Amino acid sequence: MTKLKRKTILYALILAFSFIAPFAFPDFGTQLATLWLMIIVALTWDMTGGQMGYNSLGNIFFYGTGMYVAALIAIGMTYNIGDYTVASGGGIFEFSDLQYFGGMFIGVLGAGLFCSASAVVIGYLTFGLRGPYFAIGTLGVAIAAGELVSNWDWAGGGQGIALPVYPGDLDIGKIFFYFLFAGLGIGVFIFVKWLYGTRFGAAINAIRDDEEKADAMGVHTLRYKLYTWSMAAFFVGMAGGISGFQLIHFEPVESAYQTINLGIFMVVCVLLGGKGTLWGPVIGAILFHLFKEITWNYLLGWQWVALGALIVVTVVYFQDGVMGYLQQRYPELFGIRVERKSTEEAA
Amino acid sequence: MDQVLSNISLLIEFPIVNLKIILDGLMIGSLFALAAYGLALVWGVMNVKNLAQGDFVISGGYVSWWLAQHGMPALLGVPIAFAVMWGVGWVAYKLVIRRVIERDLFTSLLATFGLAIMMAQLLNLMFSSDTRSIDLGFDTLYFADGLIDVPIAKLIGVLMAAGLAAAVIVFMKSSRMGQAIRATAQDARAARVMGIDTEKVYAFTFSLNSGICGAAGAIIVMVWLVQPFYGIAYSIRAFVIVTAAGLGNLPGVIAAGLGIGALEQYGAHIFGISYQQAIAVILLLLVLLFRLIQQRRNRQVLK
Numbered sequence: 001m002t003k004l005k006r007k008t009i010l011y012a013l014i015l016a017f018s019f020i021a022p023f024a025f026p027d028f029g030t031q032l033a034t035l036w037l038m039i040i041v042a043l044t045w046d047m048t049g050g051q052m053g054y055n056s057l058g059n060i061f062f063y064g065t066g067m068y069v070a071a072l073i074a075i076g077m078t079y080n081i082g083d084y085t086v087a088s089g090g091g092i093f094e095f096s097d098l099q100y101f102g103g104m105f106i107g108v109l110g111a112g113l114f115c116s117a118s119a120v121v122i123g124y125l126t127f128g129l130r131g132p133y134f135a136i137g138t139l140g141v142a143i144a145a146g147e148l149v150s151n152w153d154w155a156g157g158g159q160g161i162a163l164p165v166y167p168g169d170l171d172i173g174k175i176f177f178y179f180l181f182a183g184l185g186i187g188v189f190i191f192v193k194w195l196y197g198t199r200f201g202a203a204i205n206a207i208r209d210d211e212e213k214a215d216a217m218g219v220h221t222l223r224y225k226l227y228t229w230s231m232a233a234f235f236v237g238m239a240g241g242i243s244g245f246q247l248i249h250f251e252p253v254e255s256a257y258q259t260i261n262l263g264i265f266m267v268v269c270v271l272l273g274g275k276g277t278l279w280g281p282v283i284g285a286i287l288f289h290l291f292k293e294i295t296w297n298y299l300l301g302w303q304w305v306a307l308g309a310l311i312v313v314t315v316v317y318f319q320d321g322v323m324g325y326l327q328q329r330y331p332e333l334f335g336i337r338v339e340r341k342s343t344e345e346a347a
Numbered sequence: 348m349d350q351v352l353s354n355i356s357l358l359i360e361f362p363i364v365n366l367k368i369i370l371d372g373l374m375i376g377s378l379f380a381l382a383a384y385g386l387a388l389v390w391g392v393m394n395v396k397n398l399a400q401g402d403f404v405i406s407g408g409y410v411s412w413w414l415a416q417h418g419m420p421a422l423l424g425v426p427i428a429f430a431v432m433w434g435v436g437w438v439a440y441k442l443v444i445r446r447v448i449e450r451d452l453f454t455s456l457l458a459t460f461g462l463a464i465m466m467a468q469l470l471n472l473m474f475s476s477d478t479r480s481i482d483l484g485f486d487t488l489y490f491a492d493g494l495i496d497v498p499i500a501k502l503i504g505v506l507m508a509a510g511l512a513a514a515v516i517v518f519m520k521s522s523r524m525g526q527a528i529r530a531t532a533q534d535a536r537a538a539r540v541m542g543i544d545t546e547k548v549y550a551f552t553f554s555l556n557s558g559i560c561g562a563a564g565a566i567i568v569m570v571w572l573v574q575p576f577y578g579i580a581y582s583i584r585a586f587v588i589v590t591a592a593g594l595g596n597l598p599g600v601i602a603a604g605l606g607i608g609a610l611e612q613y614g615a616h617i618f619g620i621s622y623q624q625a626i627a628v629i630l631l632l633l634v635l636l637f638r639l640i641q642q643r644r645n646r647q648v649l650k
Contacts, residue, residue: 055453128639132396132452136586140631143583147625260464260579267457304468311461315454316446 018186022178029174033246035289036181040239041262042269042281043188044232049267050276051196052228053208054127058138060263061145062233064256065118066111066240068149071161073110074103074245085156095164108241115237119230127225139259146257160251163244177246184242188235193278195231204228208276264311265292272314274323283322354617367495368612374501374570376608377508380601381563382581383588384512385556391594392532392552393448398459399439401581402466403557407432407564408573409470412479421481421569425507428565429558436557440550448549463578470575480572504570511562515555516597528552580624587631590638 022029041059048054075084078099095103126137150158166173195201203224206214215221240256250256257263265288273284291310295303314321320328327334358365386400410431411424419427443462447455485499519525530538531548539545567573588607592599607630614626 057456125636125639128642129635132456133590133635133638135453135456136396136590137632137635140583140628140635144625144628144632147622147628151619151621151625264457264460264464271457301472305465305472308461308463308465308468311464312443312458315458315461316443319450319454 015186018182022175026171026174029171029178030246031289031293033174033178033181035286036178036185037239037243038262038265038269038285038289039185039282040181040188041236041266042273042285043185043192044235045266046270046275046277046281047192047195047204047232048225048229050270050280051201051208052204052225053211054225054229055135055267056138056229057135057259057263057267058122058140058142059232059236059266060257060259061122061138061142062115062119062236063240063243063262064142064145064149064252064258066108066115066237067244067250067256068155068161068252069114069237070104070107070111070241071163071244071250072155073107074100074163075161077103077106082154085154085161093164095167097167100164100167104241104245108238108245111241112234112238115240116230116234119233120226123226123229124222127222127229139263142257142259142263146253146259149257150252156251158251158253160249160255161244162249163247165248166245177242180242181239184235184238189282191231191235196278200224200227268311268314270321271319272321274321274325274327275319277321277323277327280321280323287322350619351617358616361494363494364616368616369609370495370497372609372612373605374505374608375612376605377505378563378567379581379584379588379608380604381508381512382560383585383592383604384515384597384600385559385563386585387589387592387594387596387600388528389553389556390589392528393444393549394452395444395448395455395553396452396459396586397444397556398456398582399463399466399578400556400560400585401578401583402463402470403432403436403560403578404564404567404581405573405575405578406435406466406470407561408568409474409479409564410561411565412481412568412573413474415481421483422503424481424568425562425565428561429511430561432561432564433554433558435561436554437550439557440553444553445546445549463582467575467578474575476575478572478574479568481569483569498570501570504566507566508563511559512601515559524548524551580627583627583631587627587634590631591634 129137203219269284269288270281274280295306382404389397407428410428414424415421447458483500487496487498527543527548531545535545588603592603615623
């Protein structure tokens with residue numbers, strides 16, 4: 001009972017802190033929102049990468065696609081998209097409050113659904129690939145999508161899309177986006193916490209441990225893989241959609257399908273925190289975000305080199321991550337009982 | 348769409364244009380094949396998928412460019428880039444690659460991806476993000492009323508690439524080290540039992556790969572151009588070629604390299620130059636899908 005109580009208090013504290021944070025640190029509103037974005041993408045990457053053993057390098061595809069789908073739906077509900085993108089912000093396109101928020105709501109939801117559906121299609125084609133081929137294949141999908149979209153003039157081409165600015169006070173807008181990301185992040189966390197406790201969670205863990213055996217035991221592996229990826233894609237797509245509105249202006253290769261930025265960051269976050277654990281991605285995202293913000297501010301010009309070094313060091317020397325380290329050091333905390341060797345007992 | 352159709356009809360109307368495209372493609376493809384051969388070597392011998400392959404190529408290009416800026420004859424840049432990148436590869440092996448050989452495949456992929464980001468950014472800091480090239484100052488040969496142009500510089504580049512490839516093949520076939528490398532690729536444990544120092548073989552293989560890439564880059568800077576962030580494009584092409592040809596299949600790697608060079612030129616001609624990168628990636632996806640379908644057939648036979 002005390003353990004449950006302690007857990008409840010811990011969760012309440014975290015929840016309270018996430019509510020107070022944007023008001024307590026108003027200067028860091030955008031950074032805090034980005035932190036939630038990192039937590040979302042890390043948690044969803046871990047659904048396939050950590051829990052199911054399929055290391056995708058192409059989850060960023062859903063982020064970029066979500067961004068585009070949400071923006072196009074929001075614009076398309078009010079104006080002709082072709083006219084809007086041709087003007088590239090030059091023409092006067094006013095959005096009323098209802099059009100802005102309505103478009104955002106339906107756009108973000110539509111982005112989630114669209115990404116979910118596209119995950120099923122891409123997954124059907126790529127889930128036959130194993131190991132590194134899956135990673136390379138999904139990376140290829142993301143890069144190809146970025147290149148194709150930047151040649152697609154109707155959707156803004158290489159210039160990208162400029163969305164309307166948040167109507168009203170911009171400081172409140174920052175807090176508004178913070179809470180959108182925070183809400184989505186908390187939703188994702190609760191969802192995966194529940195999911196990993198169900199039969200479904202057990203099935204995807206079985207796929208990770210031995211796909212052939214899981215298949216032989218009657219787990220319909222392809223179906224489980226598709227469901228898992230499409231759930232992850234749903235959340236990433238929504239996060240991408242919100243990001244589009246937060247960024248206001250975005251373009252295909254650098255901000256939407258940012259393969260070597262966010263696309264690789266989410267993997268590093270998970271590895272840093274600990275693959276295949278519930279809290280690992282969250283801890284990893286926080287650590288990584290801190291590292292990134294510090295290097296971006298104090299190591300001007302060298303931040304990317306430091307980041308590459310962090311990736312290499314994490315992958316090569318510290319692949320079990322924080323949670324893996326803790327688990328090995330203090331197994332009792334994780335409910336793992338360690339049997340002492342009889343010789344030690346005798347001594 | 349109309350643009351695409353008119354581009355295709357141009358190809359049919361003037362068959363000689365096809366020849367030009369194929370020639371261009373083969374010339375580019377020979378350099379792709381060089382980088383891909385290095386990748387196949389590392390992949391086959393030590394099971395490391397090197398995503399930094401393209402960045403080794405670009406680094407070699409910058410070595411040669413830097414030397415040319417300081418008054419070295421450009422052609423000498425090729426062997427020097429080979430030697431310098433050999434050293435860089437050795438350092439990279441000792442620091443990073445050595446520790447990922449025994450690990451799962453995704454580890455080597457991610458670690459080399461981190462390495463690729465680091466190398467590209469270091470080049471960017473050192474040489475800025477402008478595109479660089481060396482002008483050799485040679486003439487251009489014209490055939491078929493000027494429709495086909497073959498710059499002599501490109502011809503020299505292709506010949507050097509072919510010479511390097513031939514040298515590597517002879518080395519692998521006849522030298523003691525080459526035999527040791529092939530033995531390690533076949534069965535590392537058995538090779539160790541037979542007294543081969545596999546650690547040394549791995550270090551040598553990775554350095555050799557890096558050297559080959561460096562030389563390829565030094566050729567590329569003479570005939571095209573380099574830029575710090577072009578590395579990923581060469582990495583992707585190397586992956587396409589190796590995936591299509593399979594490991595340890597040298598004629599296959601060369602054929603696939605030349606073929607992909609030609610296909611890419613055709614794609615760029617038909618769809619426009621801005622699609623070139625996308626075409627390379629889509630080719631990779633098509634090759635992966637094709638392999639998948641092939642495997643699926645095999646699996647069904649097994650069941």
